[in-house]
Structure formats: C-alpha cells, structure tokens
Amino acid sequence: MSMNRRQFLKIAGVSTVLGIGGGTVVTGLRRTGLEASQVSPDPRALKAKRWGFVVDVSKLKTDEDYQKCVDACHGIHNVPDIGNPKDEVKWIWKDTYERTFPTTSEDEHMNKELKEKKFLLFCNHCAQPACVRVCPTKATFKRQDGVVMQDMHRCIGCRFCMAACPFGARSFNYRDPRGVDASGRPFIRKENPQFPTRMIGVVEKCTMCYERLAIGQQPACAEASNGAILFGDLDDPNSEVRKVISSTFTIRRKPELGTQPSIYYVIGGTEHA
Amino acid sequence: MLEKALVGSKRYWLWLGVLIAIIGVAFIQYLRQYGYGLGLTGLSRDVSWGLYIGQFTFLVGVAASAVMLVIPYYLHDFKKFSKIVILGEFLAVSAVIMCILFIFVDMGQPTRIMNVVLNPTPNSVMFWDFIVLSGYLILNIVIGWTTLAADRKGVRPPQWVKPLIYLSIPWAVSIHTVTAFLYAGIPGRHFWLTAVMAARFLASAFAGGPALLIILALLVRRFSKFDPGQEAIQAVGKIVTYAMFANVFLLGLEFFTAFYSNIPGHMHPFKYLYTGLEGHGKLVPLMWTSSVMALVSLVLLVFPGLRRNENILAFACISLFISLWIDKGFGLIIGGFIPNMFEGVTEYWPTGPESMITLGVWAVGFLVLTVLYKVAVSVREETAGMPDNH
Numbered sequence: 008m009s010m011n012r013r014q015f016l017k018i019a020g021v022s023t024v025l026g027i028g029g030g031t032v033v034t035g036l037r038r039t040g041l042e043a044s045q046v047s048p049d050p051r052a053l054k055a056k057r058w059g060f061v062v063d064v065s066k067l068k069t070d071e072d073y074q075k076c077v078d079a080c081h082g083i084h085n086v087p088d089i090g091n092p093k094d095e096v097k098w099i100w101k102d103t104y105e106r107t108f109p110t111t112s113e114d115e116h117m118n119k120e121l122k123e124k125k126f127l128l129f130c131n132h133c134a135q136p137a138c139v140r141v142c143p144t145k146a147t148f149k150r151q152d153g154v155v156m157q158d159m160h161r162c163i164g165c166r167f168c169m170a171a172c173p174f175g176a177r178s179f180n181y182r183d184p185r186g187v188d189a190s191g192r193p194f195i196r197k198e199n200p201q202f203p204t205r206m207i208g209v210v211e212k213c214t215m216c217y218e219r220l221a222i223g224q225q226p227a228c229a230e231a232s233n234g235a236i237l238f239g240d241l242d243d244p245n246s247e248v249r250k251v252i253s254s255t256f257t258i259r260r261k262p263e264l265g266t267q268p269s270i271y272y273v274i275g276g277t278e279h280a
Numbered sequence: 281m282l283e284k285a286l287v288g289s290k291r292y293w294l295w296l297g298v299l300i301a302i303i304g305v306a307f308i309q310y311l312r313q314y315g316y317g318l319g320l321t322g323l324s325r326d327v328s329w330g331l332y333i334g335q336f337t338f339l340v341g342v343a344a345s346a347v348m349l350v351i352p353y354y355l356h357d358f359k360k361f362s363k364i365v366i367l368g369e370f371l372a373v374s375a376v377i378m379c380i381l382f383i384f385v386d387m388g389q390p391t392r393i394m395n396v397v398l399n400p401t402p403n404s405v406m407f408w409d410f411i412v413l414s415g416y417l418i419l420n421i422v423i424g425w426t427t428l429a430a431d432r433k434g435v436r437p438p439q440w441v442k443p444l445i446y447l448s449i450p451w452a453v454s455i456h457t458v459t460a461f462l463y464a465g466i467p468g469r470h471f472w473l474t475a476v477m478a479a480r481f482l483a484s485a486f487a488g489g490p491a492l493l494i495i496l497a498l499l500v501r502r503f504s505k506f507d508p509g510q511e512a513i514q515a516v517g518k519i520v521t522y523a524m525f526a527n528v529f530l531l532g533l534e535f536f537t538a539f540y541s542n543i544p545g546h547m548h549p550f551k552y553l554y555t556g557l558e559g560h561g562k563l564v565p566l567m568w569t570s571s572v573m574a575l576v577s578l579v580l581l582v583f584p585g586l587r588r589n590e591n592i593l594a595f596a597c598i599s600l601f602i603s604l605w606i607d608k609g610f611g612l613i614i615g616g617f618i619p620n621m622f623e624g625v626t627e628y629w630p631t632g633p634e635s636m637i638t639l640g641v642w643a644v645g646f647l648v649l650t651v652l653y654k655v656a657v658s659v660r661e662e663t664a665g666m667p668d669n670h
Contacts, residue, residue: 109623164388173468181319208388
C-alpha cells in the first residue's frame with residue numbers, strides 16, 4: 008500500500024483524536040470507581056474503602072447457629088457437597104480454636120471452654136493477600152473496596168494460590184461440581200439460578216457476596232448470623248465494626264504473617280474475659 | 281541431522297517401541313484424568329501439589345545441571361569436556377520438556393495455559409518460571425544443534441552462538457533460583473520459608489544432574505562406538521561429589537535451625553518426614569531410604585580410589601540420583617503441605633493413574649533424549665578421529 012502525505016496526515020489526525028478520546032474513557036471509568044462487573048453504578052450498592060468482618064463467637068451458641076451461616080452461603084453460591092474430605096469444596100465452615108489459631112494454641116493449660124469453642128472460618132480478604140501476589144494470570148485480584156475476588160473463567164487451576172494462602176480458605180474443584188456422585192446424587196442439591204456454578208479444575212472461595220453488595224445487601228453469612236457476624240468498613244472510624252474493634256479485645260488469624268486479615272474475632276463469653 | 285534418528289539397530293527401535301507403549305498407556309490415563317478431574321490423583325484440599333510438581337521441581341534441577349559442563353568447557357577451556365558437553369545440553373532439552381509436561385498434567389484447566397502469556401503478571405513467580413524455562417529450552421536446542429551441525433561439517437561453530445552459550449550460564453542458574461522462589465516466598469509454609477532454598481536447589485541439582493549424566497555417558501559408551509571420554513567422566517564425578525557434600529551440608533543447616541530454635545512450626549514438617557507426626561508417617565521409610573542412599577553415595581564418591589572404578593562410580597551415581605529423586609521430587613513438596621494450615625495432618629500418596637501419567641512423562645523425556653543422543657552419537661561416530669574445532 009502506498010499513500011501520499013495528505014492521506015498520511017488524515018489518518019494520523021483521526022488516530023490522535025481517537026487516542027485522546029480513548030484516554031478520556033479510561034480516566035472516566037477510574038473516577039467513578041466502577042468494578043469490572045459493572046457498566047454503571049447502582050445507587051443501591053454498598054460502598055466502602057475496605058470491607059471487613061467482626062465475628063463474635065460468644066453469640067454463636069448452638070450447632071444450628073453455625074450451620075445457618077454455612078447453609079446460607081453454600082446454598083446461594085452453589086457450593087457443591089462432594090461428600091469426601093479429599094475433594095471437599097467449602098467457602099465457610101466451623102472449626103476449633105486450636106485449628107483456627109494454630110500459632111497461638113500450644114498451651115497445655117488452656118481454658119476448657121475456649122478449647123471446645125468453635126469458630127467460623129472463611130476467606131480473610133487480607134489487605135496484603137498472598138494469593139493475589141502469586142496468581143500467574145490475575146484470576147484472583149483485589150478490588151478497590153478490599154474484596155479479594157476469584158475469576159473462575161480465567162483460573163488455569165495451577166493451585167499456587169492454595170499453596171500460598173495461610174488460612175486454607177481456598178478449594179479446588181477436583182471433581183466436576185455440576186456432576187453427580189456414585190449413587191447419582193447431584194453435588195449441588197438445589198441450584199440457585201441467580202449465581203453461576205463452576206466448572207471442573209478451577210479454584211474457588213468466598214467472594215464476600217460481591218453480588219449482594221452490588222444490590223445493597225449484606226453478605227449472606229452476616230444476614231443469617233443473628234448479629235454474630237458484623238460487616239462494615241474497616242477504614243471508617245464510625246462504622247459498627249470499628250466501634251467493636253476499638254472497644255473489645257479481638258484477635259485475627261496468623262497476624263504475624265503480615266497479610267492483614269480483615270476478619271476480627273471476638274471470643275468473649277466468660278465473665279473474666 | 282534428524283535423519284540419523286531414523287536409522288538404527290533393532291535394539292534402538294525396540295527401546296523406542298517400549299517408550300511409545302508406555303506413553304500410550306499414560307496418555308489414556310491422562311484422558312481419564314482430564315475427564316474426571318484431578319480428583320483421580322491423591323491430591324486433596326490440604327495437599328494440593330504432589331508427585332507432578334515434585335517431578336517438575338526435580339527436573340528443573342536436572343536441566344540446570346548442564347551448566348556444570350558448559351562452565352568448565354567454555355569458560356575454562358577444559359578440553360576434556362569437548363565430547364560430553366553435547367550430552368549435557370541435550371539432557372537439558374529433554375528435562376525442560378518433561379518440566380513443561382509435568383506442569384501441564386498438573387493444571388486443572390490445561391487449555392487455558394496461554395492465559396499466563398495473555399495476562400502477564402510480573403508479581404507472580406510462576407510467570408517468571410514460565411519465561412525462564414521456555415527461554416532455557418530454546419537456548420539449549422539452538423546451542424546444541426548448532427555446535428553439533430558444525431562438528432559434523434568439521435568447521436567451527438558460527439560466531440553468533442558464543443554469546444548464547446555465555447548467556448546460558450546465568451540462565452541455568454536463574455531457572456532453578458526462580459523455581460526455588462515458587463516455594464521460598466510463601467508465608468505460612470515453614471518448611472519452604474527458608475533463605476537457603478535456592479542454594480539447596482542448586483547444590484542438589486549440580487549433584488543429581490551430573491550423576492544422571494555419568495550414568496548416561498557410561499550407557500552411551502556401552503551401546504555405541506562413541507566414547508565421551510574416561511577423564512571427562514571422572515571430572516564430572518568430582519563435580520558430583522562436591523555438589524552432593526554442599527547439598528547435605530545445606531540440609532543439615534535446615535535441621536539445625538528448626539530444632540535448635542525449637543519453634544514447633546519449623547520442626548513439624550521435619551518430624552512428619554523423618555519420624556511421623558500425630559501417628560501419620562507414610563513418608564518415613566522413603567525419607568530414610570533417601571538418607572541412607574545419600575550416605576552410601578558420599579562414602580563411595582569421596583575416596584578417589586573407589587570413584588576411579590567405573591562400576592563403583594556408576595553405583596554411587598545411581599544411589600545418589602535415587603536419593604535426591606526421593607528428597608526433592610517427593611519429600612520436599614509434600615513436606616511443605618504437612619502439617620496443613622490448621623496444624624492438622626492430611627497425608628498424601630499418589631494413585632495408580634497418577635503414577636502412570638508420571639511414568640509417561642518420563643517416557644516422553646527419554647524418547648526425546650534417545651532421539652537427540654542418537655543424532656549426537658551418530659555424528660560423533662562419523663567424525664571420530666577428527667580434531668575438535670570449538
């Protein structure tokens with residue numbers, strides 16, 4: 008192809024204008040703080056600088072209290088029940104003090120009540136997440152509001168994030184979650200058509216109910232917890248979570264690793280606490 | 281030159297046939313895994329990397345070890361390596377191909393492998409590993425092939441290949457350093473979180489890779505008219521000896537830090553591997569086998585009188601290779617996951633299909649190696665007696 012000077016200038020001029028226009032679109036998007044999943048801001052959406060949780064386990068009394076939170080999450084997110092611990096997929100679960108805080112629990116004289124107390128564990132949505140640092144495809148990434156997201160369509164299933172997460176928050180689909188077990192029972196008992204199911208060979212985890220935040224709802228576990236799980240902005244000094252953290256003794260899991268977990272636990276429960 | 285691989289003795293074709301048969305069976309198992317998912321392996325939520333990633337790690341070391349021949353020959357003009365150096369370069373090629381295949385069979389969504397390139401992520405060590413391994417593969421194919429082709433014509437290799445050879449030296453170090461960084465930069469896995477990880481990787485690589493090369497050189501001499509040279513083999517034997525001592529020393533450092541500091545998180549993986557933890561000890565017999573074999577190889581290698589006997593040298597190298605294969609290809613990866621993030625123990629053991637797929641990848645590696653060595657040996661048989669030109 009050959010072109011004369013005039014044609015060249017025309018093309019160059021048009022490209023420049025388009026280039027500047029493109030730039031405006033990009034900066035425009037940045038200003039509104041839209042996430043990749045949005046085309047326009049939803050007025051109902053909950054907003055924060057850094058979302059976080061306070062889990063007050065003294066308010067979780069019976070097994071049903073825990074199970075309600077787990078069921079609420081796993082039900083709406085189509086988390087498969089594979090039925091064996093090897094291939095297990097879970098976003099939120101119950102565990103003992105010793106397993107929740109393994110680096111602080113080497114104590115033979117530990118308070119019996121504490122030893123038997125159960126905790127609710129889910130993704131810590133760390134401020135400095137190790138999983139995001141190691142992911143080779145940016146399939147796991149951090150949103151501006153602190154949510155550590157997982158893009159199941161980009162994940163290559165290398166499981167580097169599972170090796171890196173110090174909290175065991177991530178599950179891999181060793182089996183097809185849309186499949187059935189040996190006796191023909193589907194792994195997803197009752198599918199929620201509002202939320203995608205996953206495919207085989209990708210990693211998944213709690214995504215802080217980003218889909219609920221977007222329409223102004225609290226995360227499902229917090230809603231089902233009867234006040235045991237508080238949800239709010241950790242960067243807002245007037246938020247409910249900050250008020251609890253500033254007035255009560257709280258602990259986080261493995262803070263010594265520097266990932267800065269966004270879940271604070273209140274143990275409470277005894278008169279001496 | 282590839283035509284040289286298309287003519288060979290009955291034994292050559294039989295060997296290739298056996299390898300292809302193994303690859304075929306393994307491929308069927310891989311198709312099963314592709315359909316059913318990685319649930320077909322022994323991997324779990326707690327032990328999410330196993331035999332595949334262990335083999336990958338071990339083979340990166342084998343690949344990097346070619347530099348132990350390249351440095352003496354090209355930097356120190358150590359002429360005795362003139363014939364054996366091509367064996368090292370082609371071994372590196374087949375080792376890197378196995379590495380890539382082991383990563384591939386370990387992936388949950390292998391068809392998305394190009395996502396690593398389409399979404400380059402410089403903060404991920406795995407992204408860099410992808411870059412350095414591909415680069416190293418290309419470097420060794422180009423260098424090995426070009427120098428061999430020049431040899432065949434009895435001319436000096438072209439000038440442009442020299443800078444590539446020099447580049448391949450730091451590049452070899454980089455592939456194993458980056459691979460060590462996959463593990464050594466992860467918070468919360470005490471067994472891996474150690475500054476000497478990369479040093480240990482290099483030491484074990486420079487022992488294990490050249491040990492394999494000695495075994496291969498002895499085989500080549502037995503089955504062909506090409507002699508890599510007795511003195512060259514002895515010199516590689518010395519390299520193996522030094523590197524193995526460095527490796528065992530570095531492992532000793534790990535033990536000291538873990539047990540003298542008495543920090544439970546640091547001690548637990550070692551206890552799991554060597555004595556068992558909370559009643560779980562599937563890896564204990566393997567780890568002690570590895571330790572004994574390491575010791576045997578060191579005793580046989582350290583005395584020059586013993587080492588000079590090629591039968592003893594071969595035995596020592598086999599012992600050393602198996603020892604490191606267990607230690608790095610298995611124990612090192614599994615030990616990082618046990619105990620898990622909740623200080624609980626979930627054990628791991630590879631399943632039948634998983635082992636078969638692993639064997640299949642090794643068969644692919646040996647197939648590539650056999651073909652490349654066949655070419656190299658045929659060229660060398662042709663040019664026997666001619667002076668070396670590079």
